[in-house]
Amino acid sequence: IEAERRASDRTDQEIIRKTLDEGVQTVWDRFALQQPQCGFGQLGVCCNNCAMGPCRIDPFGGKTSLGVCGANVDTIVARNLLDDLSVGAAAHSDHGREVVQVLLETAEGHGQGYQIKDVEKLHRLATEYGIQTDGRSPNDIAKDLALGILEEFGTIKNRIQLAELAPDKTKDIWRKTGIMPRSIDREIVEAMHRIHMGVDADYVNLLLHAMRTSLSDGWGGSMAATECSDILFGTPTPLTSITNLATLSRDKVNIVLHGHNPLLSQMIVNVAEEPDLKKMAEEKGAKGINLVGMCCTGNELLMRSGIPLAGSFFDQELAIATGAVEAMVVDYQCIYHSIPLTASCYHTKVITTSTKGKISGTIYKEFRPENARDTAHEIIKLAIENFPNRNPDRVRIPERPMKVMAGFSEETIRKALGGTYKPLIDAIVAGTIKGCVGIVGCNNPRIKQDYGHITLAKELIKRNILVVETGCSAIACGKAGLLVPEAADLAGEGLASVCRLLGIPPVLHMGSCVDCSRILVLAANIAKELGVGIGDLPIGGAAPEWYSQKAISIGTYFVSSGVYTVLGIPPKIFGSSNVLNLLADGVKGITNSAFAVEPDPLKTADLLEAEINRKRKALNI
Ligand code: BF8
Secondary structure (H helix, E strand, O other): OHHHHHEOOHHHHHHHHHHHHHOOOOHHHHHHHOOOOOHHHHHOOEEOOOOOOOEEOOOOOOOOOOOOOOOOHHHHHHHHHHHHHHHHHHHHHHHHHHHHHHHHHHHOOOOOOOOOOOHHHHHHHHHHOOOOOOOOOHHHHHHHHHHHHHHHOOOOOOOOHHHHHOOHHHHHHHHHHOOOOOOHHHHHHHHHHHHOOOOOOOHHHHHHHHHHHHHHHHHHHHHHHHHHHHHHHOOOOOEEEEEOHHHOOOOOEEEEEEOOOHHHHHHHHHHOOOHHHHHHHHHOOOOOEEEEEEHHHHHHHHHHHOOOEEEOHHHHHHHHHOOOOOEEEEOOOOOOOOHHHHHHOOOOEEEEOOOOOOOOOOEEOOOOHHHHHHHHHHHHHHHHHHHHHOOHHHOOOOOOOEEEEEOOOHHHHHHHOOOOOHHHHHHHHHOOOOEEEEEOOOOOOOOOEOHHHHHHHHHHHHOOEEEEEOHHHHHHHHHOOOOOHHHHHHOOHHHHHHHHHHOOOOEEEOOOOOOHHHHHHHHHHHHHHHOOOHHHOOEEEEEOOOOOHHHHHHHHHHHHHOOEEEEOOOOOOOOOHHHHHHHHHHOHHHHOOOEEEOOOHHHHHHHHHHHHHHHHHHOOO
16 A cells, blocks of 8 residues: 555556565655655745855744845745756756767767767757858867857857747747846856845846746757757657566666766667677676666657666666666766665665766766767676676566657657648647647655656546656656557547547657757747747646756746746745745736646646636637
8 A cells, every 4th residue: 555655657566565575765765754844944934045044934924034134035935946946957057068068079079989860950950050051061060069059058149049949929028028048057157146145135036037047948058958969869759668667677687777968878878789798798697788767868768769768766766676777877867865775775786977976885987978988888897797696586577568659859740740830730720639738847755656747647638638748757657658659549539539640649758858948949839830929829837746956947947938837746935925926927927827836636737728728719719
């Protein structure tokens, strides 16, 4: 019963039972041990920014209505939110920067084992940047493009070229409101400045800057990550694969690729094909090497190479607890710091690879673009050598992986529709499809794993609303069997007929969390075809189980771009009614969208459908 309370997926439940039997601590146990959590922190009214504090404001109107510095509750709540959001934007954008740097090194001939895969996209982006392409080699063009995008991080032009991809009406709103992002790093640095004691004390001003910072992530850093990853590793096209913990192999060396950036994980995928490694695995008694992905780097690998996906954020400990993982390779973001502790209960070796993300108790193999292939080779060897240490008595691998179809990049969706969004627009106008919702984000122990994602997705498709997904939300729906064309049977008649005609699922996997930028481009291109802004489209967003600072940035750039977004987990802003009102209501007057908070996924579907109907009505359809 406890396992069923914790997770929705059958294979997850099976391994949760094993952790309970074996006394192996997991995220759910640590969450229980932390109860009751600090109520001031949950309301966002606690400030720990300076050495006069920590201060907390009495939410019931008692004596402590001001911090020692004089900050009131609105300032404290807005400042904390901006702080969290900036951390998330920084994480995405710094990931993006690394990809662009590798593109540059590859173009200059220094990146070991990398090559330019998508020349078409390279040309398209180069044209956006005004770079000459005629008669030039891909490497020459890529060098100019990489330098152009790298410049966006600190540009003094006061605009980000990638943000020009937004529809004119949306950009006009940003300009009029003063939230047009000026450069990627600048907005984050300015956020840090504003958060310093004695700087920005106006909650409206703080929140507007939060919107601008989030836009520099979605239309800047994250977009750079997606576009340059596509250029280096290929733009995803539809493919099928498998997911859940049953993707682990009984007789092969299991390597879990966990984290976010495809730079190393994709290299491991390429190198694992080398015959010497296969031979070495056989010499150690294994039948080969089984690579599986986890979290967003897993999504990247699934989208481009069809690598099986073992699971999402809450599956990292469970994968190890199968007793069958020889190595878990991580770079950064969403990696439990206690993962070496979990691994120490089994034979699993945890390998950290980023100078930015070291974890004590792990093996550190520094990944650099110039030694990428060698590092990947070394890591795989390490895993193979660990295979004989597997204890068969402690291995339990669930049966029956779930089939998934993934690889729905914006380009692929457009091509599948015949090169224009007209057929989709016609279907929306006719009401065959009512609208579209992007479900994104994480797992959070405040809600049964995957329950929010699956319930919401099922409810929306039933109502003829097309669902697109990224991140752990896509993994949740993959495990639940919603990412296959047969899931059209669960959709309403209109949506089901379109899916059957195109042979696609009603829930489309669009990639990792930085690939939420694909959703932005999708919305932008549809809006451009209609001659409207993103805020006019009958679309919505949801993050039913979010936990991370990155998710705050994503939600905010959705809303700032015009996409009404429902959060299933309350953000830490309920201590300030002014902040709450601005985000849930006031912002509507600017972007024609807002945030809502609704823990019940069925009620979330109602909110999203109502919003879609409101926008349909405004468009006269
Ligand atoms: O970037 S959805 S738990 S893995 S933060 Fe993390 Fe959330 Fe998963 Fe990907 Ni995104």
